[in-house]
Amino acid sequence: MSDHRHDSRSHVLDQLSDHLEGDLSLEDFTRVDAHLAECSACAAELRELRDTVALLRDLPDPMPPARLAAVVMQRIEGDRASRGRVIELFRTVAQPRVVTALAAGIAALALFSTLDVGEGGLLGPSSDTERGRIALRIAPAGVPDTGAEIASRSRSLPPVTAAPGRFGRRQPAALVGLRRHLMPSQPVTFASTAPRYGIFGSAAPEVPMRDLDTELEALMADPQAFLDHMERISASARRPMIAPLVEHSARRGGVSEINRFLGRAAMPMAVPVSTAR
Amino acid sequence: MLDSPPKAPVRAKGRRPAHEIIDPDGELVSRWQSGDESAFETLVRRHEQRVFRLLYRMMGNREEAEDVAQEAFLSLHRHGHRFRREARFSTFVYRVAANAALNRRRALGRNRNRLNELKVSQQAGFDLPPGPRDPEDAATGTEAQRRVQAALLELPDDLRVAILLYDIEGQSYQEVARVLGIPEGTVKSRIHRARNALRDLLRSYVGSAAEASAP
Numbered sequence: 001m002s003d004h005r006h007d008s009r010s011h012v013l014d015q016l017s018d019h020l021e022g023d024l025s026l027e028d029f030t031r032v033d034a035h036l037a038e039c040s041a042c043a044a045e046l047r048e049l050r051d052t053v054a055l056l057r058d059l060p061d062p063m064p065p066a067r068l069a070a071v072v073m074q075r076i077e078g079d080r081a082s083r084g085r086v087i088e089l090f091r092t093v094a095q096p097r098v099v100t101a102l103a104a105g106i107a108a109l110a111l112f113s114t115l116d117v118g119e120g121g122l123l124g125p126s127s128d129t130e131r132g133r134i135a136l137r138i139a140p141a142g143v144p145d146t147g148a149e150i151a152s153r154s155r156s157l158p159p160v161t162a163a164p165g166r167f168g169r170r171q172p173a174a175l176v177g178l179r180r181h182l183m184p185s186q187p188v189t190f191a192s193t194a195p196r197y198g199i200f201g202s203a204a205p206e207v208p209m210r211d212l213d214t215e216l217e218a219l220m221a222d223p224q225a226f227l228d229h230m231e232r233i234s235a236s237a238r239r240p241m242i243a244p245l246v247e248h249s250a251r252r253g254g255v256s257e258i259n260r261f262l263g264r265a266a267m268p269m270a271v272p273v274s275t276a277r
Numbered sequence: 278m279l280d281s282p283p284k285a286p287v288r289a290k291g292r293r294p295a296h297e298i299i300d301p302d303g304e305l306v307s308r309w310q311s312g313d314e315s316a317f318e319t320l321v322r323r324h325e326q327r328v329f330r331l332l333y334r335m336m337g338n339r340e341e342a343e344d345v346a347q348e349a350f351l352s353l354h355r356h357g358h359r360f361r362r363e364a365r366f367s368t369f370v371y372r373v374a375a376n377a378a379l380n381r382r383r384a385l386g387r388n389r390n391r392l393n394e395l396k397v398s399q400q401a402g403f404d405l406p407p408g409p410r411d412p413e414d415a416a417t418g419t420e421a422q423r424r425v426q427a428a429l430l431e432l433p434d435d436l437r438v439a440i441l442l443y444d445i446e447g448q449s450y451q452e453v454a455r456v457l458g459i460p461e462g463t464v465k466s467r468i469h470r471a472r473n474a475l476r477d478l479l480r481s482y483v484g485s486a487a488e489a490s491a492p
Contacts, residue, residue, distance in 0.1 A: 052476040064329035
């Protein structure tokens with residue numbers, strides 16, 4: 001093949017897609033056509049390209065789920081209700097004099113019943129040799145939802161061993177953050193490479209995950225910014241998980257009730273599912 | 278193809294439209310933006326087919342497509358106030374859906390995984406990875422269609438979304454450019470590259486199919 005012929009073929013190959021679409025000038029169209037008439041290789045390329053596009057356009061239409069619109073509307077309504085409750089509650093309580101107390105309350109709420117982790121040391125490797133098991137100290141139902149009270153009572157409770165449960169690696173990660181806040185003088189170590197998730201973390205990709213340390217620090221440092229962050233999460237979370245927590249906190253229910261709420265959330269964390277010793 | 282609204286008026290780059298775009302969804306959008314949620318539900322029903330089709334082809338299975346479709350419509354609802362009628366509402370819908378799909382793909386890190394899968398399958402001597410494992414998915418098409426879907430999933434996301442919008446959704450170059458927020462020239466280039474890549478991926482199949490159908 002001469003250089004001229006080679007250049008011509010290369011040029012034509014770049015224009016085959018446009019040729020298929022009739023998206024060439026008359027001059028280019030004529031030139032490409034002329035080349036195709038004498039070059040069987042390029043003509044074959046065009047046929048293959050045409051067949052490929054035909055196959056693509058021949059794909060069947062998948063039927064959308066029958067209840068897609070209904071589910072979307074339900075979620076919109078759910079998000080609206082959740083957002084309203086969250087924002088209203090936080091606007092109510094985010095006064096400077098109660099911010100610190102609220103931080104403790106949130107920590108307690110997230111921690112629920114699991115203040116002490118690990119039989120041999122608070123968050124050190126468990127004496128349990130079964131991989132993945134951790135020891136949790138479970139607070140009984142009826143413990144008030146204030147950080148100080150739960151912390152105080154939980155320290156005196158006997159330890160209870162619980163499996164990490166179906167929430168897997170997220171559970172100890174959340175506990176580490178809480179543990180650091182409630183007992184900052186105690187060293188915290190956890191032999192896990194799991195990413196840290198906060199209880200306010202969102203499954204929505206546009207909202208970055210933040211751990212509990214960050215959440216609580218943000219709350220104490222700038223209540224308004226925290227509210228804004230909460231609003232974003234609440235608006236974009238795939239399934240609202242904040243509302244049941246906050247709602248419960250407002251009503252000051254017991255641990256079992258919190259667990260019941262969390263059991264309905266999509267991504268509950270720090271909830272022991274087994275308390276067998 | 279779904280109802281194809283009239284083509285948007287051609288306009289010079291960077292200028293505002295000389296007149297308001299005729300949008301078949303215009304009235305519903307007005308009602309929704311005025312607070313009528315039932316209008317939004319109607320819009321969802323009107324667009325769910327095309328959104329789901331795009332997302333199904335982007336994600337490769339029903340479960341992911343359904344999940345992303347929900348996210349897309351929720352996002353649409355949240356950001357509806359940003360719709361300024363500079364393009365048809367359907368373009369806005371496609372834009373939100375495409376972004377939702379691309380975000381999900383990014384979050385899942387599928388690009389890297391798919392590339393790895395491709396390398397493995399090529400090393401194993403296969404032209405294409407196996408088709409979808411979901412029995413419901415597998416039942417939705419012929420062997421050819423499953424191969425095409427598998428080949429689509431091998432394309433980089435930016436090429437795949439462009440070719441889907443153009444060849445499956447029937448959007449014009451100009452509309453695809455608006456949906457993706459890129460110049461028309463880039464759209465053409467991506468579609469050209471995507472078609473060539475698909476042809477290469479399907480070459481043996483297309484060739485044998487052509488031979489089989491030859492007299």
